[in-house]
Amino acid sequence: MPFDSLRYALFLPAATLGYFLCPPRFRWTMLLAASYFFYAAWTTGFVGALAACTVFTYGCGRRMTISPTENGRRWWLAGGVVANLGMLIGFKYAGVFAGWMVPIGISFFTLQAVGYLLDVMRGERLPETHLGYFAVYMAFFPHLVAGPIGRSTHLLPQFRETHNPEYDQLSRGVRQIMWGLFQKVVVADNLGIFVDSVYGDVRIYAGFPLIIATVFYSLQLYCDFAGYSNVALGSARLMGFDLTPNFDRPYLAQNLAEFWRRWHVSLSRWLGDNVHKPIAVALRAHPRAGLVLAILSTFVLCGLWHGATWNFVVWGLLHGVALSALALTGRPRRRLEKAMTPWWHAVVCVAATTLFVSFTWVFFRTESLGDAMYAVQHMTAIDFGSLVGVPTLSRATFFKQLSLAGVAVAAELVGPRVDRAFEWLGPATSNYSCVVLLGLCIYAFGVFEKQTFIYAQF
Amino acid sequence: MISERLKAVILRELDLDDFEIRNETTADTIPGWDSLRHAQIIGAVESEFGIRFSTLEVLRLKNIGELQALIDRQK
Numbered sequence: 335m336p337f338d339s340l341r342y343a344l345f346l347p348a349a350t351l352g353y354f355l356c357p358p359r360f361r362w363t364m365l366l367a368a369s370y371f372f373y374a375a376w377t378t379g380f381v382g383a384l385a386a387c388t389v390f391t392y393g394c395g396r397r398m399t400i401s402p403t404e405n406g407r408r409w410w411l412a413g414g415v416v417a418n419l420g421m422l423i424g425f426k427y428a429g430v431f432a433g434w435m436v437p438i439g440i441s442f443f444t445l446q447a448v449g450y451l452l453d454v455m456r457g458e459r460l461p462e463t464h465l466g467y468f469a470v471y472m473a474f475f476p477h478l479v480a481g482p483i484g485r486s487t488h489l490l491p492q493f494r495e496t497h498n499p500e501y502d503q504l505s506r507g508v509r510q511i512m513w514g515l516f517q518k519v520v521v522a523d524n525l526g527i528f529v530d531s532v533y534g535d536v537r538i539y540a541g542f543p544l545i546i547a548t549v550f551y552s553l554q555l556y557c558d559f560a561g562y563s564n565v566a567l568g569s570a571r572l573m574g575f576d577l578t579p580n581f582d583r584p585y586l587a588q589n590l591a592e593f594w595r596r597w598h599v600s601l602s603r604w605l606g607d608n609v610h611k612p613i614a615v616a617l618r619a620h621p622r623a624g625l626v627l628a629i630l631s632t633f634v635l636c637g638l639w640h641g642a643t644w645n646f647v648v649w650g651l652l653h654g655v656a657l658s659a660l661a662l663t664g665r666p667r668r669r670l671e672k673a674m675t676p677w678w679h680a681v682v683c684v685a686a687t688t689l690f691v692s693f694t695w696v697f698f699r700t701e702s703l704g705d706a707m708y709a710v711q712h713m714t715a716i717d718f719g720s721l722v723g724v725p726t727l728s729r730a731t732f733f734k735q736l737s738l739a740g741v742a743v744a745a746e747l748v749g750p751r752v753d754r755a756f757e758w759l760g761p762a763t764s765n766y767s768c769v770v771l772l773g774l775c776i777y778a779f780g781v782f783e784k785q786t787f788i789y790a791q792f
Numbered sequence: 793m794i795s796e797r798l799k800a801v802i803l804r805e806l807d808l809d810d811f812e813i814r815n816e817t818t819a820d821t822i823p824g825w826d827s828l829r830h831a832q833i834i835g836a837v838e839s840e841f842g843i844r845f846s847t848l849e850v851l852r853l854k855n856i857g858e859l860q861a862l863i864d865r866q867k
Contacts, residue, residue: 595826611827618835668807
């Protein structure tokens with residue numbers, strides 16, 4: 335049941351209504367039933383995988399506190415981590431070679447389960463004692479398929495709270511859902527037409543088409559995933575739940591470390607807390623080598639998490655090497671910053687970071703390393719006669735896509751000022767006008783052929 | 793109460809002239825203390841006080857007050 339489908343448009347109001355009509359102490363059963371129904375509508379065959387992951391992780395968490403010794407706690411932690419990662423590796427990686435279907439959302443719910451166990455081990459929270467609340471935390475439909483990966487310290491306690499329907503929350507939720515759908519159906523899917531035309535047969539292109547397709551892909555990927563996340567956050571907000579925002583205007587980051595604090599925030603935090611930090615701390619006796627090893631391991635894992643291909647490994651390595659260089663050049667960079675005017679420094683840093691990130695997306699988007707290397711090598715073969723140069727697209731279509739790319743960039747730049755404008759207009763006027771305007775834009779410019787969310791495939 | 797010695801190590805490692813550090817101050821609220829510098833700062837604190845924490849002890853720290861308490865226990 336994709337977020338941009340008619341079925342979800344019917345399911346979400348029904349689930350929200352059902353949630354509020356249910357007596358508070360039974361709401362978790364209502365949410366659990368709705369979430370498993372939602373999951374079964376994607377794929378009925380793998381409901382058992384989600385349920386098994388939930389029950390086993392819950393059991394390991396409980397055993398970790400009952401166990402009288404530190405060693406015992408570590409064994410239960412190891413058991414839970416190995417079982418969850420084993421399920422992920424078995425289905426997603428070994429399964430690919432064996433030709434199995436991959437349970438949707440497995441990359442997200444297994445990481446969430448492992449994160450929960452590590453939170454318990456670090457003493458950040460006590461294990462959940464109620465299987466029902468834990469099962470809802472694992473299966474909560476807004477974040478089940480492609481995140482945001484919920485931190486147990488932030489999300490789990492919310493299922494014990496009583497939420498009442500509030501106009502402000504409902505209207506902000508609807509506005510966020512509409513904005514997410516606009517980002518996905520209007521911006522990402524329109525840009526995707528150009529990107530697919532070029533990257534679908536990359537070896538017949540050179541120069542401008544490759545450059546434009548790469549820039550468009552940077553925006554398409556962002557709007558696609560940020561759009562998904564906004565629908566997820568908006569859906570949860572309707573029922574009074576607060577999910578972790580996954581994006582914070584990432585293309586305005588002034589360096590790569592900042593980019594990763596703004597891009598796919600829930601995954602970055604998960605990797606930072608559970609992979610990078612433990613390795614870096616364990617190897618702190620060798621500060622530089624330990625730090626580089628921790629960064630490279632984290633980003634190779636990040637690449638592999640997206641898929642078992644060399645393209646993702648190279649993409650992760652590129653980010654790891656660049657971030658290592660950044661980490662090892664802290665003092666010279668701070669001296670450079672002091673020597674430049676703040677505005678000029680910000681512009682240069684944002685441009686350099688965005689260019690680097692866009693360049694690495696070539697490896698993310700192409701089907702093979704050969705295609706990626708072809709695209710990189712032929713990007714600079716600029717021919718001014720082929721500014722657009724995609725034979726299957728009309729000039730009007732291209733300029734429509736260019737305008738939508740402009741909208742995506744403008745939305746990044748305007749950002750928080752929109753909220754101030756909404757406050758000035760007043761909640762009722764701003765919400766109605768915004769929802770109607772976005773609805774009209776989606777109707778007029780949306781792409782309604784079946785386009786799956788990119789991150790739902792991971 | 794955060795000791796002047798601990799505060800001095802943190803400020804030195806982060807190239808900060810001054811910053812108010814209290815028991816409840818968390819790493820992410822101190823300018824420049826990010827995941828890339830975390831292990832380096834912990835290593836510098838260990839060198840300064842001549843002690844060694846276990847990895848799990850470091851990962852369980854929630855704020856600077858807990859770091860100070862860990863130092864006081866090991867000294």
